[in-house]
Amino acid sequence: MNGQHRSLTTRRTALLVVATLIAVTLGGCVAVGRSGQPASTSPNDPASDSRTTAQVTDELGQLPGVSAAFVSTGPVGLPNQLELTVGLNLEAGYPGDVPALLDYTLAMAWSATVEQPTTTAAVAFRDGDSALDLAPAAAALGWTGMAGPTLAVSMDEMADRYGPWPGPVPEKPAALG
Known part of the structure; x- marks a missing residue:
């Protein structure tokens, strides 16, 4: 019985140690945002002057010819x-300039400051009820070899074209009305 009691105590202790380590590990992530960057808590922090993806979505939705x-x-x-x-x-x-729209749309998305993307920028347009092949528009911007209709633009390609994240808020091109 003494050996069984010792074995049970050892198992409980090991379980408590593992549970404590998990809690400490997860608790250490509380002050970190989803992107792994420290959460902004200071009103003077530049990150507190954020531009959300919802704001960018709203602005893009107001472009002529864009329904959503x-x-x-x-x-x-x-x-x-x-x-x-x-x-x-x-x-x-x-009827608009699709390469200009693609360029402006990606620049606008790159200017959102809340969470830094780390993998790719996936972009797709629909023309009415069908997918619009963005490969020709990407080629016009110098991104050759991309297959459409959906594009996967790497973070390096985004930074090369729009500068380090977050990019500046772009001026709307005259071609987009």
Whole structure:
């Protein structure tokens, strides 16, 4: 009986140690944002002057010929891996400059400051009821070899074109009305 009691006590102690380590590990993540960056707590911190993906979504949704927009940064794959997802629904037969719209849309999404994307920027446009192949627009911007209709733009390609994250809020091109 003494051996069984000792074995039970050892198991309980080991379980408590493991549970405590898990709690301490998870508790240490509380002050860290989803992207692994410290959460902003100071009103003087530049990060407190944030620009959300919701704001960018709203601004893109107001462009002529755009019936709906969506910009989000969220988890994909491993922990702390964040993808920038961008989508526009265009009115059927969109007559505008698609390369200019793609460029402006990605620059706007890159200017959102709340969570830094770490993997890719996935972007897709719909022209009425069908997917719009963005490969020709990407090629016009110098991104050759990308297959459409959805594009996966690497973070290096985004930084090369729009500067380090977060990029500046771009001026709306005249071609977009």
